[in-house]
Amino acid sequence: DQQVKQNSPSLSVQEGRISILNCDxxxxxFDYFLWYKKYPAEGPTFLxxxxxxxxxxxxxxxxxxxxxxxxHLSLHIVPSQPGDSAVYFCAAIRGAGSYQLTFGKGTKxxxxx
Amino acid sequence: DGGITQSPKxxxxxxxxxxxxxxxxxxxxxxxxxYRQDPGQGLRLIYYSQIVNDFQKGDIAEGYSVSREKKExxxxxxxxxxxxxxxxxxxxxxxxxxxxNGYTFGSGTRLTVV
Numbered sequence: 631d632q633q634v635k636q637n638s639p640s641l642s643v644q645e646g647r648i649s650i651l652n653c654d655x656x657x658x659x660f661d662y663f664l665w666y667k668k669y670p671a672e673g674p675t676f677l678x679x680x681x682x683x684x685x686x687x688x689x690x691x692x693x694x695x696x697x698x699x700x701x702h703l704s705l706h707i708v709p710s711q712p713g714d715s716a717v718y719f720c721a722a723i724r725g726a727g728s729y730q731l732t733f734g735k736g737t738k739x740x741x742x743x
Numbered sequence: 744d745g746g747i748t749q750s751p752k753x754x755x756x757x758x759x760x761x762x763x764x765x766x767x768x769x770x771x772x773x774x775x776x777x778y779r780q781d782p783g784q785g786l787r788l789i790y791y792s793q794i795v796n797d798f799q800k801g802d803i804a805e806g807y808s809v810s811r812e813k814k815e816x817x818x819x820x821x822x823x824x825x826x827x828x829x830x831x832x833x834x835x836x837x838x839x840x841x842x843x844n845g846y847t848f849g850s851g852t853r854l855t856v857v
Binding site: 636639664666671672673674675676679719721723729730731733734735736 | 747749752774778783784785786788791793831833835837844845846847848849850851853
């Protein structure tokens with residue numbers, strides 16, 4: 631049973647517009663969420679995270695929103711740039727000190743110049 | 744610079760052969776992980792180790808084996824029992840607990856069975 635779901639396998643956005651990547655989770659015990667960015671043939675790199683005690687975290691062009699009641703989070707990229715084209719993975723942790731991340735299947739973002 | 748090194752970048756294996764993928768980290772991290780990535784499947788956990796000489800199976804451990812004899816090293820052996828070994832393999836590590844930045848990943852090994 632998939633506990634972290636990214637229901638959109640792909641997303642295309644015009645350069646300069648907003649990209650919104652969505653993630654849903656089923657396990658209410660998750661209390662920390664992360665987004666990773668991955669280019670082909672490379673390892674994922676950490677992008678941004680959010681604790682369950684917050685509903686928003688911002689870092690430059692990247693903002694993550696968390697709606698705990700809906701068990702939903704989203705990553706906003708504004709403005710989108712061609713270099714943002716990559717696969718984005720949503721991940722969740724259960725409990726402080728936990729050693730294991732649970733990943734979604736990823737969303738491939740294409741930013742069109 | 745500290746980081747995780749996976750080698751080789753590309754690996755070809757004949758059917759029926761075992762092959763070992765290397766993963767070394769100099770981050771002094773306690774925990775290490777092996778993931779497999781297939782198109783449309785995301786990242787699936789194969790094995791993980793929280794301390795030296797101890798490791799646990801992940802979601803798709805069948806056909807794989809690991810060892811953790813040193814804190815810095817966590818090699819993965821893909822055995823002939825693995826039915827569909829062609830994939831992109833990622834090694835990761837983290838310190839005590841995952842922390843705010845999650846895992847540090849290596850650059851991956853692309854394994855192709857020919």
